[in-house]
Amino acid sequence: MTLENEVILAINNEETLIKLHGQYDENLKIIENEFKVSLLSRDGTLKILGHKDDTLKAERAIKKIIKVILDSGQVDTQKISYIIQLVKKDEEDSYDKLNGIICYTHKGKQIRCKTLGQERYVKSIEKNEVVFGIGPAGTGKTYLAMAMAVKAFKREEVSRIILTRPAVEAGEKLGFLPGDLQDKVDPYLRPLYDALYDLMGSDAFLRFKEKGLIEVAPLAYMRGRTLDDSFIILDEAQNTTPEQMKMFLTRMGFSSKVIITGDVTQIDLPIGKISGLSKAEEILKDIPGIDFVYLTKEDVVRHKLVQKIIEAYENHDQEK
Numbered sequence: 001m002t003l004e005n006e007v008i009l010a011i012n013n014e015e016t017l018i019k020l021h022g023q024y025d026e027n028l029k030i031i032e033n034e035f036k037v038s039l040l041s042r043d044g045t046l047k048i049l050g051h052k053d054d055t056l057k058a059e060r061a062i063k064k065i066i067k068v069i070l071d072s073g074q075v076d077t078q079k080i081s082y083i084i085q086l087v088k089k090d091e092e093d094s095y096d097k098l099n100g101i102i103c104y105t106h107k108g109k110q111i112r113c114k115t116l117g118q119e120r121y122v123k124s125i126e127k128n129e130v131v132f133g134i135g136p137a138g139t140g141k142t143y144l145a146m147a148m149a150v151k152a153f154k155r156e157e158v159s160r161i162i163l164t165r166p167a168v169e170a171g172e173k174l175g176f177l178p179g180d181l182q183d184k185v186d187p188y189l190r191p192l193y194d195a196l197y198d199l200m201g202s203d204a205f206l207r208f209k210e211k212g213l214i215e216v217a218p219l220a221y222m223r224g225r226t227l228d229d230s231f232i233i234l235d236e237a238q239n240t241t242p243e244q245m246k247m248f249l250t251r252m253g254f255s256s257k258v259i260i261t262g263d264v265t266q267i268d269l270p271i272g273k274i275s276g277l278s279k280a281e282e283i284l285k286d287i288p289g290i291d292f293v294y295l296t297k298e299d300v301v302r303h304k305l306v307q308k309i310i311e312a313y314e315n316h317d318q319e320k
Contacts, residue, residue, distance in 0.1 A: 005052040007059045010045055011066065017044065019069050020062070027065075027080050031058055034084045061087045064095060078301055082115060085298060102144070103151040106201030111147045117299035118144060125259060128291040130249070132237075132280065133261045135295025136310045141261040142235050143195050148259075149231040150199045158257070159213065160230040163192045164248070166219045166239045189216050192235060219244060228253030237262035237277040239269055245276030265313070 011017045021028055021041065028039045035058040037050035046062065048055045064083050069075050086092040097119055102111045113119040118140050124131050125148045133141040149161045193216060196205045208214040219240065234240070234248055237260045245260075252258050262277045269275060284290050297310045 005050060005055045007048040007055045008045055009048070009059065009062060012044055014044075016066060016069050017041070017046075019075060020046075020065060022075075022077070022080075026077060027075070030077060030080055031061060031084070034081075035061070057087050060092060064092045068095070078114065082298075102147045103154075103199070105198055106204065111144075111199075113144070114140070114301045115295075115299040117293075117295045118301075121293045121295065122148065124291045124293050125257070128289055129256075130252070130258045130284075130290040131260070132277070132284075132290075132292045133259065133295065134264060134277070134281075134292060135299060136263055136265065136297060138300040138310075139295035140299070140301055141263075141295060142191070142233070145233050145259040145261060146192070146195045147199060149233060150196075152231050152257070153213075158229055158231045158255070160227075161208075161214045162222075162227060162230050162232045163189075163196075163214075163216045163235065164219045164222055164233070165189060165192065165235045166237075166244060189218070192216050219248060222248055222251050225251055226253045227251050227256055229255045230257075232256060232258045234258070234260045235262075237280075238264050238267045238275050240276035241269070242274055242276045242279040245280050249280075265317075 011020065028041070031037070032039055035050065035054045037048050037054050037058045039058075040047040040049065048058050048062070050058070061080075061084050064087070065075055065080055068079060068083070083092060083095060086095055094116055097116065098113050100112065100119075102113070102122060104110060113122055117135070121131075121133050121141070122144055125145065133145060135141055146163070149158075149163075152158045153161050193205075196214070196216070200208070205214060209216070219234065230253065232252065237245065239262075240248065248260075249258065260277070260280070262275075264275065264278055267275050281292060285292060300310065
């Protein structure tokens with residue numbers, strides 16, 4: 001590579017410099033790979049070498065990363081990768097919108113939005129009575145909805161949290177699982193239990209569950225009920241039929257909020273069956289008070305390979 005430009009940044013705070021480097025310089029390596037530059041750190045300065053456009057973008061990214069470190073005290077590879085994405089689109093200043101804390105886990109960990117898509121999703125939940133969060137795996141659709149539910153419950157804005165999922169087999173048969181009906185459906189509800197344990201702690205969750213203030217149940221258990229003063233979440237909604245989706249949405253009572261999450265690329269219904277989530281998009285999109293928020297692979301906050309896997313499948317489907 002012909003070196004055409006050199007930028008030198010002075011970083012006087014040693015702790016900030018250490019956090020910028022990351023473990024085994026992993027943060028600097030991400031910046032180098034993404035912008036095709038070389039970074040040389042020595043005596044409180046960071047030298048950026050490369051083509052002019054690349055070095056200037058890398059400089060902007062590093063300055064934004066340093067600001068995040070100074071504001072929040074820490075940075076991780078997911079944040080760095082997302083800042084780099086924003087820099088490439090000349091939108092890095094929008095990262096400052098992600099400062100709000102949604103709630104705390106039972107261990108005191110802050111729950112925040114990590115992407116602008118997540119920020120739009122949370123704002124929509126605050127504003128609307130019915131919100132559809134649609135996007136690929138790893139975008140935080142369900143976890144953020146549950147964080148908002150716990151926040152509303154603790155503030156006594158609702159008196160109950162109700163979480164439900166359709167018990168649809170993803171390549172496995174329900175009947176072969178051991179135990180009674182509850183034992184058979186529990187594996188489908190396990191991700192919801194895990195998130196609640198994280199947000200509330202197992203003792204508090206079990207106490208509220210015993211009192212009926214928190215309910216985790218298969219979608220079939222919702223039939224015939226009216227759910228007042230509740231925060232209701234339907235997860236994996238792509239696996240509902242149109243009839244099930246209509247049944248669920250009409251359970252909504254007074255002073256309630258309904259969140260529906262799903263991924264239309266992961267439908268496990270039998271071939272030929274229409275997804276209730278896809279049908280709801282078509283039927284409900286123009287009703288005031290109902291909002292559809294679409295998350296993308298850019299909002300994935302799991303391992304960085306998850307984003308690449310989603311992209312590879314999207315490309316494969318387009319080729320087909």
